[in-house]
Amino acid sequence: xxxxxxxxxxxxxxCVLHGQGLLxxxxxxxxxxxxxDCGRKYPIRDGLPILFKDEGxxxxxxxxxxLPLTALANKPVVPDAEWxxxxxxxxxxxxxxxxxRAGSGHIGxxxxxxxxxxxxxFRVMKHDPSDPSWxxxxxxxxxxxxxxxxxxxxxxxxxxxxxxxxxxxxVDDGLLAGHPEMGHIPGVEVTTGSLGHGLPLANGxxxxxxxxxxQQRVITIMGDGECNEGSNWEAFMCxxxxxxxxITAIIDNNKLESLAPTSEIMAIEPMADKLRSFGWGVREIDxxxxxxxxxxxxSTPFEPGKPSAIVAHTIKGKGVSxxxxxxxxxxxxxxPDEAETAFAELAQxxxx
Amino acid sequence: MRDAFAAELHExxxxxxxxxxxxxxxxFQVFDSFVxxxxxxxxxxxxxxxxxxxxxxGLSLGGKKPIVYTIVPFLTMRAFEQIRNDICxxxxxxxxxxxxxGLAYGNMGPTHHSIVDMGILRTLPNMTVxxxxxxxxxxxxxxxxxEHDGPVYLRLGRNGEPTLHTEDFMFEIGRALQxxxxxxxxxxxxxxxxxxxxxxxxxxxxxxxxxxxxxxHTLKPIDAEAIVTAAHETRALVTIEEHNIIGGLGxxxxxxxxxxATPLPFKRIGIPDTFTYGVGSxxxxxxxxxxxxxxxxxxxxxxxxTGKVPVSNS
Numbered sequence: 001x002x003x004x005x006x007x008x009x010x011x012x013x014x015c016v017l018h019g020q021g022l023l024x025x026x027x028x029x030x031x032x033x034x035x036x037d038c039g040r041k042y043p044i045r046d047g048l049p050i051l052f053k054d055e056g057x058x059x060x061x062x063x064x065x066x067l068p069l070t071a072l073a074n075k076p077v078v079p080d081a082e083w084x085x086x087x088x089x090x091x092x093x094x095x096x097x098x099x100x101r102a103g104s105g106h107i108g109x110x111x112x113x114x115x116x117x118x119x120x121x122f123r124v125m126k127h128d129p130s131d132p133s134w135x136x137x138x139x140x141x142x143x144x145x146x147x148x149x150x151x152x153x154x155x156x157x158x159x160x161x162x163x164x165x166x167x168x169x170x171v172d173d174g175l176l177a178g179h180p181e182m183g184h185i186p187g188v189e190v191t192t193g194s195l196g197h198g199l200p201l202a203n204g205x206x207x208x209x210x211x212x213x214x215q216q217r218v219i220t221i222m223g224d225g226e227c228n229e230g231s232n233w234e235a236f237m238c239x240x241x242x243x244x245x246x247i248t249a250i251i252d253n254n255k256l257e258s259l260a261p262t263s264e265i266m267a268i269e270p271m272a273d274k275l276r277s278f279g280w281g282v283r284e285i286d287x288x289x290x291x292x293x294x295x296x297x298x299s300t301p302f303e304p305g306k307p308s309a310i311v312a313h314t315i316k317g318k319g320v321s322x323x324x325x326x327x328x329x330x331x332x333x334x335x336p337d338e339a340e341t342a343f344a345e346l347a348q349x350x351x352x
Numbered sequence: 353m354r355d356a357f358a359a360e361l362h363e364x365x366x367x368x369x370x371x372x373x374x375x376x377x378x379x380f381q382v383f384d385s386f387v388x389x390x391x392x393x394x395x396x397x398x399x400x401x402x403x404x405x406x407x408x409x410g411l412s413l414g415g416k417k418p419i420v421y422t423i424v425p426f427l428t429m430r431a432f433e434q435i436r437n438d439i440c441x442x443x444x445x446x447x448x449x450x451x452x453x454g455l456a457y458g459n460m461g462p463t464h465h466s467i468v469d470m471g472i473l474r475t476l477p478n479m480t481v482x483x484x485x486x487x488x489x490x491x492x493x494x495x496x497x498x499e500h501d502g503p504v505y506l507r508l509g510r511n512g513e514p515t516l517h518t519e520d521f522m523f524e525i526g527r528a529l530q531x532x533x534x535x536x537x538x539x540x541x542x543x544x545x546x547x548x549x550x551x552x553x554x555x556x557x558x559x560x561x562x563x564x565x566x567x568x569h570t571l572k573p574i575d576a577e578a579i580v581t582a583a584h585e586t587r588a589l590v591t592i593e594e595h596n597i598i599g600g601l602g603x604x605x606x607x608x609x610x611x612x613a614t615p616l617p618f619k620r621i622g623i624p625d626t627f628t629y630g631v632g633s634x635x636x637x638x639x640x641x642x643x644x645x646x647x648x649x650x651x652x653x654x655x656x657x658t659g660k661v662p663v664s665n666s
Binding site: 182183189190191193194196197199200201202203204205206207208209211212230231234235237238241 | 392395397398400402403404405406407408409410411412413414415416418433434437438441442443
């Protein structure tokens with residue numbers, strides 16, 4: 001955890017809100033705030049930086065999950081794949097902090113979807129975080145609601161609410177429940193959590209927009225396990241029947257359900273062929289390759305007059321070696337050792 | 353009731369272009385004039401109720417006013433979770449209009465009968481449940497449904513029900529209608545079996561028994577005041593409904609009485625917690641499950657005579 005790369009992500013807790021708070025490693029076991037008016041010096045003990053923050057009259061140690069991270073790199077007008085990939089990696093760290101703090105969370109499916117969600121909120125979708133109900137916005141219908149960690153992180157970093165509120169994940173009277181709730185969380189379009197609801201809702205929203213001549217896109221992210229649900233297949237037929245070509249359904253095909261591989265529970269392959277036969281234009285991509293994600297999302301409709309499906313081949317738990325493709329990381333908290341390893345790997349991922 | 357609803361819908365749609373009719377491939381010829389006069393606003397969503405309800409919620413999110421129509425069991429039970437999540441949790445003012453409430457699909461059998469719909473739907477927060485008694489009330493009920501800012505389930509019969517209202521009246525959601533004054537006993541009814549209640553009351557009056565008939569067209573929010581008043585002003589009370597005695601009108605009324613009124617002899621008349629097996633017309637099924645004028649009369653006069661609830665009403 002004390003690699004220079006990781007320390008490079010940290011900022012002085014006293015300065016980060018009103019300045020850069022850049023830290024520099026000095027004399028091996030210390031880091032020093034570079035702000036001219038600050039100059040605070042923090043020790044590194046047992047491999048962890050001890051970053052004190054001012055809480056009224058006393059100074060308290062910042063827990064590892066609260067370590068202040070890099071203020072976001074300024075968002076370019078049109079972020080490129082490299083910027084977005086880095087952004088997604090930062091989101092993975094944010095998600096890790098949320099899960100460590102809450103002791104629970106559907107981290108595996110959040111990590112498989114986070115590259116897709118990042119591309120949508122930071123490049124592809126037209127939206128305005130200062131006006132969540134702006135009529136002209138593209139709609140994201142987050143159907144696999146249990147993996148809302150990825151959505152929450154994107155909404156916060158996009159500006160729908162302050163990133164500090166991510167600490168309210170699973171907290172009594174807080175902002176962020178285990179499934180996203182419309183009306184309670186700024187930027188959440190629909191309440192999801194029960195699987196198989198997103199695409200029917202997307203159909204209705206797209207039909208309404210079409211009647212009014214709107215060009216807004218309606219994008220839904222659903223899981224491969226979620227495709228067990230029959231309502232989706234009613235909905236796949238409906239989108240095609242009504243020619244809803246502003247719909248894009250992204251299947252986050254991470255190959256794992258809650259208890260076992262999808263292929264052993266209710267096999268969906270060949271998913272792309274199924275969707276083509278249901279009247280959709282379909283493209284298959286590597287759901288962790290940012291260039292492929294952007295290209296697919298910006299090439300819709302794949303076929304004129306048809307809804308578009310992106311079968312995104314992903315890895316559940318992507319980004320943390322011991323989580324990747326491992327069933328138990330569907331929903332789980334982390335031990336301190338696991339947390340430390342995960343942090344180090346994700347920080348390494350930002351550098352590479 | 354079905355045609356009355358279709359007529360009122362046609363009228364409302366003329367002045368509100370955001371009104372859409374979604375059907376689950378049901379309603380042959382019923383909406384022909386709607387289809388003709390409002391092109392693009394009649395949407396056959398196919399035999400796919402889960403998607404239909406979800407899409408209706410989506411249309412509502414998109415600023416439209418969808419009316420969803422099909423046969424009650426497929427509408428309310430197949431897609432119950434969509435009604436709960438997509439409509440009620442999200443507070444979308446989708447109007448769910450079910451045709452064939454109760455035993456209206458007679459000899460089509462128990463798959464097409466709806467004897468649990470009111471029970472399950474009234475447990476949903478944000479939901480309003482309306483069950484009109486005749487064609488006139490159905491028109492007014494649909495108008496009120498349309499004007500209500502929230503989800504509504506409107507339970508219609510099928511067609512050909514007699515008109516029970518003899519004079520004009522104000523329809524207000526949650527306000528019971530007294531169909532007949534009375535001082536000895538009260539029959540509380542909902543839906544088309546209000547006819548049985550009125551016939552029983554008329555027949556009992558010949559025996560010198562004065563029976564009030566209270567038409568609870570809105571199961572939720574229920575008119576507790578009218579029920580408590582009836583419980584205090586009369587000496588016995590029966591409910592009658594084309595629904596399981598568990599969960600529907602009888603349950604709703606007993607909840608009100610248990611919490612708000614002095615106890616009095618009380619009996620629920622309805623389907624006695626059984627499925628409606630076998631072949632039979634609507635009237636046949638009603639009779640074989642004890643939902644008759646005779647049963648109401650016997651139950652009421654027995655209760656008035658003994659001051660107690662009879663052991664069985666069937």
